[in-house]
Every structure is written in C-alpha cells, then in structure tokens.
Amino acid sequence: MFEIQRIVGPVLKGSERLFLEYTGKCPKQENQNGQTVFDLEEGTKVSFGTYFNALFPRYAEEAYGTGTYRFECEAIGNGFLSLEASEGGKEKSNLYGKEIKQGKNRISIEFEVKKGGSGFIYPVVEAKKGGLRFSSGRFLTLNNKERNGRLAVCICTFKREEYLIANLKAWAQDSEIVKRAVFYISDNGQTLKPRDLPSGCEFRLFPNPNLGGSGGFARAFLEAKDEGKCDYYLFCDDDAIVHPESIFRTLAFFDSKKDPDAYLLSGAMLDFRRPLEAVEVGAKFLIGDSRVKSFYLGANLSDSVDLDSISKAERNKNANYSAFFFTGFAERKGTDSDLYPPYFLRGDDITFGLSRSRNGVEVLTYPGLAVWHEPFYSKTNSWVEHYSYRNSGIVHLLFHEGGPWGLIRVYFVRFYIFLYTFQYENLRAALEGIHQILAGPEEFVKLDLQQKHSELMGRYTPEEVWSGQKPRTSMISKILGFLFLPVSILSLNTISIPYLRRPINRSAGALSILLDGAGASVTLDYDERREPVYIRKKDFFRSFRLALSALLTIVEVLIRHRRLSESWKREARHFSSETFWRSKLAPYR
Incomplete structure (x- = not known):
C-alpha cells in the first residue's frame, strides 16, 4: 500500500476551479509540509471532483493496476463527508457517506478500480455548525510499491x-x-x-x-x-x-x-x-x-x-x-x-x-x-519558424519510412498561407531552415550553436505592431473580400484592392484566413488569445521571389527525399548519442 496522489490547493491565481468547486464562502487554504488544509465555514460545501484532485480510474488502472484503492483524510469539526463517483459527466453515485462530529475524525474508505473504468472519484465535504477543517486528503493503492526511488x-x-x-x-x-x-x-x-x-x-x-x-x-x-x-x-x-x-x-x-x-x-x-x-x-x-x-x-x-x-x-x-x-x-x-x-x-x-x-x-x-x-x-518570432521547419523536417527524415508526399502537402499549404497573408520574414526563415536540411547532416553537426542563434536573432526584420484597438471587419470589407476571393486565391493575393486593410484571425483556421485576407493590400494579423496585432503589407516583387524560392525548395525536397533520409538516418546514430553530447559538453564540465 502506498500514497499515489494528494488533495491539494492551487498555486496560480485563476486556476482555482482545477482544484475545487464550492458553494458558500471560499474555504481558507494553508499549505502544511506538502499537505493542504482547508477551513470551511458553516454552510460551505466543497467538491474535489476536479482535474487535479479527483482520482481517474482509467489512468489509475494504467499506472497502478486494478484492485482495491483507499481514500483517507482527517476532519475536525461538524459536517458531512461523502465519496462520490462521476460517470458520463452527469451521472453520479455515492460510494460512501459519513456524519462528522466534533473532534478529530480519521476517515478511511476503500473502493475498487475495475478494468476499463472511466469517470472520476472524489470527496465532497460540507461544513455544519461551527465549521470544519479538512486535511491530509489522499488516495492510496493497496498494490505493492517496487521501490522508494529518488x-x-x-x-x-x-x-x-x-x-x-x-x-x-x-x-x-x-x-x-x-x-x-x-x-x-x-x-x-x-x-x-x-x-x-x-x-x-x-x-x-x-x-x-x-x-x-x-x-x-x-x-x-x-x-x-x-x-x-x-x-x-x-x-x-x-x-x-x-x-x-x-x-x-x-x-x-x-x-x-x-x-x-x-x-x-x-x-x-x-x-x-x-x-x-x-x-x-x-x-x-x-x-x-x-x-x-x-x-x-x-x-x-x-x-x-x-x-x-x-x-x-x-x-x-x-x-x-x-x-x-x-x-x-x-x-x-x-x-x-x-x-x-x-x-x-x-x-x-x-x-x-x-x-x-x-x-x-x-x-x-x-x-x-x-x-x-x-x-x-505567443511565440511568433521569425527565427522560431527557422527552427520549427528545420528541426521538424529532420525528425521526419530520421523516422519516416515512406515517401515525401505528406511533407510536400504540408509545405505547400503553409507556404501558400505565408504568401497569401504577406508573412515574408516567416517564409524566408522557414525556407532557410529547410535549406540547412538539404545541406546534409555533415554541415548541420558542424554548426556553432551559439553563433548560429545570434545570427538568426539579427537576421530577420522585426514585424511592425498595430498600436490601435483590436481591428474589426466592416460589412463593406466583407463584401469586397467575398467578391475578390477567387482572384485572391489564384493570384496569391497579389492582385488586390489598393489600401484595403483587413484583419485576419490566425487562430480561426486556413479557410477563415483565406476569406478574411481576400482582396487586402494590408493584413492585420492577430490571435484573439494574445495582445500584439502585426501589420503586414503586400509587396508584389517579394511575393514573386519568395513564391519561386518556395517552389524550387519543394521540388528539391521531392527529388532528394530518399537520399536525404538515408544520410540523416545514418549520421544521426552518432550525433544523437550520449557519447556525442559528452564530447560536445566536455570543455564546459
């Protein structure tokens, strides 16, 4: 028998509902040596049927196996404690209930975790006359522990x-x-x-x-x-x-x-x-x-x-x-x-x-x-795109056993969106990252990581940020965009209405981006979950140059995919090893 999880309180403001739900007054909480003590005033009811504090049988089965589990706690004061099980979001059953009377009450409840179970199991505490102190809540498995490791x-x-x-x-x-x-x-x-x-x-x-x-x-x-x-x-x-x-x-x-x-x-x-x-x-x-x-x-x-x-x-x-x-x-x-x-x-x-x-x-x-x-x-720097495309491409070559078509499809869609929304620096960074893959593993492993990162930080132009209120799309702008949509799609948005400025919500998905950006000469790129709004302006000649570069890069990946995969797989055995890292870090240890 050993303890597998404890009833705890939040550490971040705004996360309280991941730990407890309550009616009445919010219980006072105090951390005592890893255990959270909850003081409930009379009339307060607290449920711990939450992400952090409930026991989830399916996960418990995977981690610790089926069999008998136990919930333990201490309660001082007057109230009522129950152990409940939630199934299917709305269906609930009561596994145990006990009146708590004045004085220290040590409570221990055993229950079974069966194969294929779902839902979650959790305590509910209600304070009555004089209030209630709830502490030392924990779930245990009666299965054996293998060791007490560090x-x-x-x-x-x-x-x-x-x-x-x-x-x-x-x-x-x-x-x-x-x-x-x-x-x-x-x-x-x-x-x-x-x-x-x-x-x-x-x-x-x-x-x-x-x-x-x-x-x-x-x-x-x-x-x-x-x-x-x-x-x-x-x-x-x-x-x-x-x-x-x-x-x-x-x-x-x-x-x-x-x-x-x-x-x-x-x-x-x-x-x-x-x-x-x-x-x-x-x-x-x-x-x-x-x-x-x-x-x-x-x-x-x-x-x-x-x-x-x-x-x-x-x-x-x-x-x-x-x-x-x-x-x-x-x-x-x-x-x-x-x-x-x-x-x-x-x-x-x-x-x-x-x-x-x-x-x-x-x-x-x-x-x-x-x-x-x-x-x-929240991480939108162009140099991040360089690392993302380079490194995810390397992972693809190291582990993929098939052809290049899935990768080519993703490149085509993403590069198209970059061009359509005038994200020139992001596309340039992505293409340069892929060119490092094409240069081969021998060149990659020679890179000075600190120097390369410093170069990337200074290479890409910081994007202009919108200083006004978060933009909205007017009805006239929506109508013009809808009418211009076929032309915009066929022309990579290079044929557009002069001075038309349109906001694009990048979190809404590719189809929404196509609709929102149609006909625009300037896009205001935002994500409703973050503060900055980025101003991106159409540059016909830059669109053409980068579109050509993107197309040539895709063709080169397509032609060289098999040989690249073989060379990266062969060399990775060396520079992914513990021996490699020991050698690389030796001067600093």
Whole structure:
C-alpha cells in the first residue's frame, strides 16, 4: 500500500476551479509540509471532483493496476463527508457517506478500480455548525510499491530566474520532495549564483554556454547520471509553473514499476494566460507530414464535459512523445542513452520520445501532472519558424519510412498561407531552415550553436505592431473580400484592392484566413488569445521571389527525399548519442 496522489490547493491565481468547486464562502487554504488544509465555514460545501484532485480510474488502472484503492483524510469539526463517483459527466453515485462530529475524525474508505473504468472519484465535504477543517486528503493503492526511488529534476534555464526561484520555493515547502528529489540546473545564461537560489531543496547549479534547450537538458541529465544519486529523471522547462504535486505523482508512478525504463511519463501543458485551458494533454508527432497533433487543445479542464472526455483517456492512447516542459523517464544503469541531435531548440523532445516509443517504451500521462506555460501561440518570432521547419523536417527524415508526399502537402499549404497573408520574414526563415536540411547532416553537426542563434536573432526584420484597438471587419470589407476571393486565391493575393486593410484571425483556421485576407493590400494579423496585432503589407516583387524560392525548395525536397533520409538516418546514430553530447559538453564540465 502506498500514497499515489494528494488533495491539494492551487498555486496560480485563476486556476482555482482545477482544484475545487464550492458553494458558500471560499474555504481558507494553508499549505502544511506538502499537505493542504482547508477551513470551511458553516454552510460551505466543497467538491474535489476536479482535474487535479479527483482520482481517474482509467489512468489509475494504467499506472497502478486494478484492485482495491483507499481514500483517507482527517476532519475536525461538524459536517458531512461523502465519496462520490462521476460517470458520463452527469451521472453520479455515492460510494460512501459519513456524519462528522466534533473532534478529530480519521476517515478511511476503500473502493475498487475495475478494468476499463472511466469517470472520476472524489470527496465532497460540507461544513455544519461551527465549521470544519479538512486535511491530509489522499488516495492510496493497496498494490505493492517496487521501490522508494529518488528523482533528478533536470532544468535548463536562460535568464528566467523569477520562474525558477518561485518553483524552488514552492517545492522546498514539501517534505517528500525535499527528501526524494535533487534539482540539476543548467544555467545557459550564466547569470545565477548558488546564493541566488532559495534554501530547502538539494540542487546542483552548472554554468553552461547557451547551447539552447538541447544542450542545457543534456548537460543537466549527464551531471545527474554521473552523480548516480537518482533512479528517475524529469525534464522540466524553466518558464513554467510546476505544482509540487506533479513531482510527487511522478515519483509515485515510477516507484510502482518493476521496469520504470519502459515508460515515458508526459505532463499536460496548461495556458499560463488562461489557467483553466489546456494547450495539450499528450501529443502525437505525425511523422509523414512532420507536424504535431496536440490532444485536448483548448479544452477547459474545469468543464464537466471536457473533464469527462479526458477521463476516458481515448486520445492519449496514440501519444508517441512527451514535450520537455514536463517529461519523466528512467534509464537502465550502465547503458548509453539515446538523446537527440543538437537542435538548439524545438524538436529535441520529439526525437527523444520517438526513439523510445519506437523501441517499445509506452508514453503515458496522468491527471495532475501539469505545468502552466507560455502557450505556443505567443511565440511568433521569425527565427522560431527557422527552427520549427528545420528541426521538424529532420525528425521526419530520421523516422519516416515512406515517401515525401505528406511533407510536400504540408509545405505547400503553409507556404501558400505565408504568401497569401504577406508573412515574408516567416517564409524566408522557414525556407532557410529547410535549406540547412538539404545541406546534409555533415554541415548541420558542424554548426556553432551559439553563433548560429545570434545570427538568426539579427537576421530577420522585426514585424511592425498595430498600436490601435483590436481591428474589426466592416460589412463593406466583407463584401469586397467575398467578391475578390477567387482572384485572391489564384493570384496569391497579389492582385488586390489598393489600401484595403483587413484583419485576419490566425487562430480561426486556413479557410477563415483565406476569406478574411481576400482582396487586402494590408493584413492585420492577430490571435484573439494574445495582445500584439502585426501589420503586414503586400509587396508584389517579394511575393514573386519568395513564391519561386518556395517552389524550387519543394521540388528539391521531392527529388532528394530518399537520399536525404538515408544520410540523416545514418549520421544521426552518432550525433544523437550520449557519447556525442559528452564530447560536445566536455570543455564546459
């Protein structure tokens, strides 16, 4: 028998409904050594049927197996406690109910997790006369634990001290994490000193050159592996908020496994700007057309319908990698690890995950393994497009066994949209990234990562930002756009109405972009979830030059695809290896 998850409170304002729902007054909450104490005033009722605090039987079955589970808690005061099960979003059943009377009440409830179960199980607490204090809520499995392992939390940071220090302070308040986790911090910005970091956690700080996330995670991992104090590893981004409970559940998961190296544990990414909204809860890289499919994108994890969908765990069955904002894994001692090429950023986690999932490692997620992170839609720099197209193309060549047509289709559609909406710098960056692939792996591996990144940062012109209110489309503009749509599609929007300015919502999809941009000479590109609106102006000659360059690039990829795939697969065995990274990092260790 051992503890697998605890009833906890929020760490980020705006995320409260991922932890509890209540009627009456909001309960006061206090963290006591990793446990959250909830003080309820008379008449307050709290349900913990939420993403972080409910037990989801289907996930519990995958992680810990079927059988008998237990819920335990302490309650002081007067009230009523029940353990409920939700099925299908609306159907609920009561598994247990107990009147709580004055004094300390220790409560223990056993229930069964059966094969193929869905829904979720959770406590509900109601305070009566004099109020109620609820604490030490936790779920346990009566199955055996395999070990009491230690976790190496590997963090790559670059001048984001505020996130890192806030996380370390929160983790240091949890005695279980303090006892069982060691934090290996690769400081790519070389701005941190040990005295800058809060006390309480055991950490190792390593000044590192700016080799991107790829080099930073590799450095932290190798330092942890060489020290040999830990049984498991967790890669974790520096610009994310990570609840201590996510680390606790990672430890519980791997402790339960006879062969922990057979699993890749994937955390969910929640939107830092919209704390209830998922950016992804598991993901699949579609190798044939070189793009990521994020599961549950935009799902509101406080909504009963979305929560019920997640409880069935159907989409996550197809996950084949785990993003490095939260990735847990284990390695057999004494073996060399497969890592990833020196991408700098973007694609390292995909390569890392695909190489494992193809060798039989199972990619799993578990509710409550989550971070709040800056969402993908907020990162719109042209140099990001360079890395995205270059590195996802390399991943395609490393793992795809078929022809190029899926990749060609994606290139054609995306390049067309770039041209149609006058995103010239983004298209130029994407094409230059693909040209690096065409130059071959021998040239790629010679790149000076720091120098190349500095060049990219200065190469692409910053986009002009709209300073007025978020634009709206007038009825006249809509009519003109509709009439001009056939001409715009055929001409890549180079034949348009002079001075016509049209807003384009890039989050609405390709068809909406075509309609919104038709006939425009200037586009105001926005995403309803972010602040900046970018001004993009038509340049006929630039459209023509880039269209020709894009077409020639697509033709070259089509012609050389098979030989490129063979050469990249052959060379990747070298520059994705642990030996390669040890050699590359040796001067700095």
